[in-house]
Amino acid sequence: MSQLQQLQIQYFRNLTQVSLEFQSGLNLIVGDNAAGKTALIEALWVLATGRSFRTHQPSHLIQHQQPHFTLFCQIQDDQKDTPNKLGMQRSMQQALLKLNGERCQSQAQFAQTLPLQLLxxxxxxxxxxxxxxxxxxxxxxxxxxxxxxxxxxxxxxxxxxxxxxxxxxxxxxxxxxxxxxxxxxxxxxxxxxxxxxxxxxxxxxxxxxxxxxxxxxxxxxxxxxxxxxxxxxxxxxxxxxxxxxxxxxxxxxxxxxxxxxxxxxxxxxxxxxxxxxxxxxxxxxxxxxxxxxxxxxxxNRVIMLIDDLPAELDAHHRHTLLQLLQQLKIQHLITTTDAKLIDDLNPNTSQTWQLSQGELKAI
Ligand SMILES: Nc1ncnc2c1ncn2[C@@H]1O[C@H](COP(=O)(O)OP(=O)(O)OP(=O)(O)O)[C@@H](O)[C@H]1O
Ligand SMILES: [Mg+2]
Structure with missing residues (x-):
């Protein structure tokens, strides 16, 4: 089962330095408007696909006044004993990819290793x-x-x-x-x-x-x-x-x-x-x-990224969706402005973080 274990972000939009250890079920990011919630999801998407879903310009993604952003994640899949390590450094001019410490030319290999879905x-x-x-x-x-x-x-x-x-x-x-x-x-x-x-x-x-x-x-x-x-x-x-x-x-x-x-x-x-x-x-x-x-x-399993879930669905349908994700054992990363709106169906496999002004705290 592919599972995201860790994510590190540096100088990506307002996220100066962020590090997360993931749980196998619900990973909930709570924050006010402009806290950097979408940026966090975007960072993972950029790492897997090389592209943002908000902009075509890498300069928009690099934190102001910084030369580049750096992304790193560790992901375990069933077929391997040791986890895969994906790293990306992106400056205005170029992107550098490293897979398990070795230079990698193919973004497709990153996508293959980190199968994401985005809502x-x-x-x-x-x-x-x-x-x-x-x-x-x-x-x-x-x-x-x-x-x-x-x-x-x-x-x-x-x-x-x-x-x-x-x-x-x-x-x-x-x-x-x-x-x-x-x-x-x-x-x-x-x-x-x-x-x-x-x-x-x-x-x-x-x-x-x-x-x-x-x-x-x-x-x-x-x-x-x-x-x-x-x-x-x-x-x-x-x-x-x-x-x-x-x-x-x-x-x-x-x-x-x-x-x-x-x-x-x-x-x-x-x-x-x-x-x-x-x-x-x-x-x-x-x-x-x-x-x-x-x-x-x-x-293998996909990892589902859901930005601003309450904006999408009412309480009943949110609950049904969360139940389905749990039944399918899909690891999910969800953002919200209000933690009360998201049911924590299984505390053993979930974790909540508070994000404010680009700083992340586990709660
Ligand atoms: N390149 C950049 N460098 C620094 N800060 C940036 C950069 N690009 C965007 N920002 C800032 O990052 C902040 C986070 O934006 P983001 O869209 O991730 O917030 P959000 O938590 O999703 O908010 P909302 O709840 O309104 O959707 C915003 O204040 C934005 O102005
Ligand atoms: Mg947002």
């Missing part, structure tokens, strides 16, 4: 906004499910970038269609992985929807859109036939980069039928479904 007050955007977040959602699953996914995805991105560059520069058709074969080859494999993943996820999602939003009687269904018309028999032929339109637009219109997922309850689109609170619960169900499938397929 923030903005998470309902997964339903509301464009397809990018939904693609990220399914690709999260594919990435952890099989090591084939990342190289395929990289090949696809490379071919797409080259093809789009050729389109934009209005190069002759042969120099554009040159990229069709590698693009289509990886597209079809990615498509297969994505659709298989979503099919496996569906029963888990149905189960968690039933537990979190039982008032909706219709069963949820997922319909996956590949990024090209469903009736397409030959993707490469489609790309060729569509070349004049692509040249006019200056980019490739069909492909994995246009994939999406539609969620329906009965005949109705989720967005049309769910209240705001239900949308948030639905996103919780999506993450729990992923977490459970991840557990079944890899034997």
């Amino acid at each position: 923030t007050p903005e998470s309902h955007r997964l339903l509301e906004e464009g397809p990018k977040a939904r693609r990220q959602f399914m690709d999260w699953g594919c990435f952890y499910q099989t090591s084939q996914f990342l190289p395929l995805w990289r090949n696809y991105q490379r071919a797409l970038k080259q093809r789009n560059r050729a389109l934009k520069q209005q190069l002759p058709p042969q120099q554009i269609t040159l990229w069709d074969a590698p693009l289509v080859q990886s597209a079809l494999e990615i498509d297969q992985l994505r659709s298989t993943y979503l099919a496996q996820l569906t029963p888990h999602l149905q189960n968690f929807c039933h537990q979190l939003i039982p008032e909706i009687e219709q069963t949820v269904t997922l319909s996956y859109r590949a990024g090209w018309p469903q009736q397409t028999k030959n993707l490469q032929q489609l790309m060729q036939d569509h070349l004049p339109q692509d040249r006019k637009k200056g980019h490739t219109q069909y492909g994995c980069h246009r994939a999406d997922i539609r969620f329906r309850f009965g005949q109705l689109e989720a967005m049309q039928t769910l209240s705001r609170g239900q949308q948030k619960l639905f996103v919780c169900a999506l993450l729990l479904a992923q977490a459970q499938l991840h557990q079944e397929q890899t034997g």
Whole structure:
């Protein structure tokens, strides 16, 4: 079971020097507005993924007047006797990664070692906004499910970038269609992985929807859109036939980069039928479904980060979610402005900290 044991943060936003020893269940961070709660969750997310969910600029993350931030964590997984140690130092110019004391070039290896899921007050955007977040959602699953996914995805991105560059520069058709074969080859494999993943996820999602939003009687269904018309028999032929339109637009219109997922309850689109609170619960169900499938397929557990839980859910639904996390034995890091709003279901596996002005105290 993967378990986060320790986290150290230095010069990350307002967190000058923070050190935490984690418990296996609930890890609760309590603090007023601007205490640094989101910064703490963000630090862990940056360590795993190399990116923040709030900014694209590393300069926003480094504490003012400091040259760099440093993050370190220790995580135990079932398959190994000794824990993994992940370290990151990020200055304006570069990021340095160390895995178990050795220089590491691959952020993906960090993500692999530290599988995180994130729920923030903005998470309902997964339903509301464009397809990018939904693609990220399914690709999260594919990435952890099989090591084939990342190289395929990289090949696809490379071919797409080259093809789009050729389109934009209005190069002759042969120099554009040159990229069709590698693009289509990886597209079809990615498509297969994505659709298989979503099919496996569906029963888990149905189960968690039933537990979190039982008032909706219709069963949820997922319909996956590949990024090209469903009736397409030959993707490469489609790309060729569509070349004049692509040249006019200056980019490739069909492909994995246009994939999406539609969620329906009965005949109705989720967005049309769910209240705001239900949308948030639905996103919780999506993450729990992923977490459970991840557990079944890899034997490892995810760590769930929940920023500002009360802003997400009412008391009853908070309780249900906490119960599910406990049942699934998912280690969770939750922030709140008010500790009374979070039920401590199992004091043996939980710990609460007070965070004020970037300083953390166990209570
Ligand atoms: N690069 C930085 N250097 C120093 N301080 C920063 C930096 N970036 C942000 N801050 C400050 O860090 C503090 C913590 O912000 P954060 O968003 O983590 O608070 P929070 O506890 O999540 O608050 P809320 O309850 O309002 O969501 C804020 O006062 C912010 O101004
Ligand atoms: Mg916050």
